[in-house]
Amino acid sequence: MLKAIGIDEQAELSKVPGQEGNRIDTGTKPIVKYTGVTKSFGDLQVLKGIDLEMQPGEKVAVIGPSGSGKTTLGRMLMTLEEPTEGTIELDGELLWHTHEKGELVRAGEKHLHRMRSNVGMIFQHFNLFPHMNVLRNVTEAPRKVLGLSKEEAEERAVSMLGKVGLADKLKMYPSNLSGGQKQRVAIARALVMRPKVMVFDEVTSALDPELVGEVLEVIREIAEEGEMAMMLITHEMDFAKEIADRVIFGAEGRIVEQGTPEEIFDNPKSDRLQSFLQRFRSNGI
Amino acid sequence: MWDWKYAWDILPQLLSALKMTVWVTLCAFVVALIIGLLLAFAARSQFKPLSLITKGVIEFIRNTPLLVQVFFLYYSLPVLTGISIPAFYAGVIGLGLHYSTYLSEVYRSGIEGVPKGQWEAATALNYTKAQTWRSIILPQAVPPIIPVLGNYLIVMFKETPILCAITLVEMMLTAKNIVSQSFRAFEPYTLVGILFFIISYIASLLVQRLEKRMNLQRGK
Numbered sequence: 001m002l003k004a005i006g007i008d009e010q011a012e013l014s015k016v017p018g019q020e021g022n023r024i025d026t027g028t029k030p031i032v033k034y035t036g037v038t039k040s041f042g043d044l045q046v047l048k049g050i051d052l053e054m055q056p057g058e059k060v061a062v063i064g065p066s067g068s069g070k071t072t073l074g075r076m077l078m079t080l081e082e083p084t085e086g087t088i089e090l091d092g093e094l095l096w097h098t099h100e101k102g103e104l105v106r107a108g109e110k111h112l113h114r115m116r117s118n119v120g121m122i123f124q125h126f127n128l129f130p131h132m133n134v135l136r137n138v139t140e141a142p143r144k145v146l147g148l149s150k151e152e153a154e155e156r157a158v159s160m161l162g163k164v165g166l167a168d169k170l171k172m173y174p175s176n177l178s179g180g181q182k183q184r185v186a187i188a189r190a191l192v193m194r195p196k197v198m199v200f201d202e203v204t205s206a207l208d209p210e211l212v213g214e215v216l217e218v219i220r221e222i223a224e225e226g227e228m229a230m231m232l233i234t235h236e237m238d239f240a241k242e243i244a245d246r247v248i249f250g251a252e253g254r255i256v257e258q259g260t261p262e263e264i265f266d267n268p269k270s271d272r273l274q275s276f277l278q279r280f281r282s283n284g285i
Numbered sequence: 286m287w288d289w290k291y292a293w294d295i296l297p298q299l300l301s302a303l304k305m306t307v308w309v310t311l312c313a314f315v316v317a318l319i320i321g322l323l324l325a326f327a328a329r330s331q332f333k334p335l336s337l338i339t340k341g342v343i344e345f346i347r348n349t350p351l352l353v354q355v356f357f358l359y360y361s362l363p364v365l366t367g368i369s370i371p372a373f374y375a376g377v378i379g380l381g382l383h384y385s386t387y388l389s390e391v392y393r394s395g396i397e398g399v400p401k402g403q404w405e406a407a408t409a410l411n412y413t414k415a416q417t418w419r420s421i422i423l424p425q426a427v428p429p430i431i432p433v434l435g436n437y438l439i440v441m442f443k444e445t446p447i448l449c450a451i452t453l454v455e456m457m458l459t460a461k462n463i464v465s466q467s468f469r470a471f472e473p474y475t476l477v478g479i480l481f482f483i484i485s486y487i488a489s490l491l492v493q494r495l496e497k498r499m500n501l502q503r504g505k
């Protein structure tokens with residue numbers, strides 16, 4: 001049923017003048033689609049041609065050595081980094097570009113603002129607002145950006161903070177929270193915006209080892225709810241294996257291998273992935 | 286040498302001039318605060334011509350003497366435009382504009398002190414630029430620079446004698462007028478110095494206390 005709708009919509013879309021035809025052949029309409037994306041910082045090309053699709057609700061784990069461009073990949077989806085070449089589509093619409101007279105041009109802030117409402121991101125270093133208490137950290141954006149009333153925003157925030165286990169910390173300031181608590185606030189803050197895709201960029205790597213579990217537990221629960229697509233950039237291999245629908249292994253700016261968690265972790269094909277996993281296991285992580 | 290009675294007699298005149306001096310300083314400070322913030326924004330603008338012009342204007346104002354600037358506002362501008370500005374406004378604008386270039390630098394340091402992650406979090410939550418400035422950046426950038434702004438207020442206060450050159454009746458000009466009538470210079474100028482010292486010293490103690498309090502708050 002869903003697939004049929006997807007195909008019809010595809011057919012519709014490919015008729016739109018200025019839009020490229022024969023876009024996807026998987027049947028469902030992807031929520032995220034990178035096409036030939038590269039990214040350079042000065043002379044350094046960190047992404048060298050990424051083609052990647054995520055389906056609505058799909059949990060995609062992104063693994064790979066550090067410096068391979070994982071963060072940059074996620075930041076481009078959050079509009080924090082502009083692709084050098086290629087396009088990214090979000091929910092069937094170009095993220096960084098618009099069509100003008102049949103030509104692809106860099107989109108303006110207005111377009112980016114509209115598109116961004118579909119995406120959220122959790123950062124390695126939390127980036128909570130230090131001058132606001134926990135409750136305000138979570139209610140500010142729903143009020144200011146989504147235009148919810150104070151009551152609506154607080155209701156949403158309190159229930160989300162309850163979900164991440166922080167219902168009793170509403171009046172605390174971020175500086176008085178542990179790393180694990182900070183990250184859970186950050187997760188609640190991003191979730192109340194109800195994005196369709198969420199980027200998690202190594203959200204546990206700045207945490208003390210004993211605090212990692214509580215954050216992963218929260219992410220696991222969110223993943224189980226299902227409707228939000230998740231890009232999980234992570235070094236937690238066991239966790240990736242457990243909750244990802246698909247795992248992407250990237251190295252040196254390219255996607256080297258991708259597949260189900262079983263394919264990637266139990267039957268790695270490429271030498272690079274094999275040695276990467278080897279190194280991980282021997283480090284006992 | 287020092288005539289107490291004479292000093293006592295001229296004190297009321299000097300005190301009322303002190304009120305004027307403080308008033309000019311405060312008005313000029315408000316001008317500097319507002320224009321300084323605008324300059325800081327403009328200098329950061331993505332729109333290159335605006336940021337270049339702004340930086341040029343800042344350099345120009347900083348590298349010309351305040352005295353020349355207030356002379357220009359008071360004596361030359363009326364000739365050029367036909368609009369004459371009362372001495373008080375010329376003084377407020379001149380002093381305020383001059384120090385706005387320094388305050389823009391103070392704002393800049395405050396703004397750059399806010400970690401990049403704060404901007405990114407705001408973008409990730411889809412704040413507009415204006416919302417990001419208002420609720421995320423400025424509330425974090427301003428508190429740490431308040432003591433520095435306080436110090437500039439004191440510096441501006443001590444610059445006000447320059448304004449006697451455009452006939453603004455602040456303390457210095459009042460003292461001068463007294464001297465020209467009585468031909469006694471020692472008491473008036475000494476009193477002016479003492480009054481400047483008292484006000485500046487009290488203000489700097491307040492700023493120090495403020496600074497301590499803010500450090501405590503940030504430490505917790």
Ligand SMILES: Nc1ncnc2c1ncn2[C@@H]1O[C@H](COP(=O)(O)OP(=O)(O)O)[C@@H](O)[C@H]1O
Nearest residue numbers: 041044046064065066067068069070071072073
């Ligand atoms: N803003 C930037 N300016 C210059 N180089 C950058 C910038 N951001 C990332 N890089 C470089 O891009 C490469 C990939 O970085 P990143 O995407 O963070 O990799 P990963 O997350 O996989 O560790 C690294 O070599 C990094 O130094």
Ligand SMILES: [Mg+2]
Nearest residue numbers: 070071072202
């Ligand atoms: Mg990274």
